[in-house]
Amino acid sequence: METPFASGPAELFARIDNAAIDNAASAASEGVLFAKLDQAINWARKNSIWPMSFGLACCAIEMMSMSASRFDIARFGAEVFRGSPRQSDLMIIAGRVSNKMAPVIRHLYQQMPEPKWAISMGACATSTGVFNNYALVPVNQVIPIDVYVPGCPPRPEQLIHALMLLQRKIQAESGTTKNVLNL
Numbered sequence: 001m002e003t004p005f006a007s008g009p010a011e012l013f014a015r016i017d018n019a020a021i022d023n024a025a026s027a028a029s030e031g032v033l034f035a036k037l038d039q040a041i042n043w044a045r046k047n048s049i050w051p052m053s054f055g056l057a058c059c060a061i062e063m064m065s066m067s068a069s070r071f072d073i074a075r076f077g078a079e080v081f082r083g084s085p086r087q088s089d090l091m092i093i094a095g096r097v098s099n100k101m102a103p104v105i106r107h108l109y110q111q112m113p114e115p116k117w118a119i120s121m122g123a124c125a126t127s128t129g130v131f132n133n134y135a136l137v138p139v140n141q142v143i144p145i146d147v148y149v150p151g152c153p154p155r156p157e158q159l160i161h162a163l164m165l166l167q168r169k170i171q172a173e174s175g176t177t178k179n180v181l182n183l
C-alpha cells in the first residue's frame, strides 16, 4: 500500500474492507431459495438500520436535525440511535477525523457486530475538507465507507438520500443467508 498522506502508525492505515471479495465468492453459488431468503433478510435489514450516537464536529448538528421532527428519519426506520457500538449497525462519520480520533473510530467500528455499514458525512470526513493539514486523515483510511455525502455541511436531506442509497445497497447484497447461517 502507498504511504498515506497523513502520518501515523502503519496499522491505522491497513485496509480492513476485503469482506466484499468474500461476499462475491459466496454469491456465485447462490440457489433460487437462498436468493429469495436473501431478499427477505435484506428487506428487513434495510428498514431497521440502527445508527450509533456519534458525532465529531459541526456536521453532527445536521445529523441530529435529520433525526428530529422536521426531517424525521423514522420514516426510513433508522431513528433508533444507539448509545453503544454493540447495538449499532451504522456509523455516520459526521465531522473531521483527527489522527488522535482515528484509532478510537476504528476501535468503535470493530466493536459493532456484523453486518455493519458506514457513511462519510461532509467534506471533512471524506477528504479533510478545508482543514487540509497534518492533523486530519480521510476516514476511508481508517474504516471502510459505503456512502459518501458531499457538502459543508451537507443538509439533512442529503444525509437522508445517503441513507436511501445505503438501503439500496443492502437490498442488493447477495450471499446474506449463507453468511447468517455460516455456510
Ligand code: SF4
Residues within 6 Å of the ligand: 057, 058, 059, 094, 095, 096, 121, 122, 123, 124, 125, 129, 151, 152, 153, 154
Ligand atoms: S464538512 Fe463543514 S460542517 Fe462538516 S465538519 Fe467539516 S467544516 Fe464542519
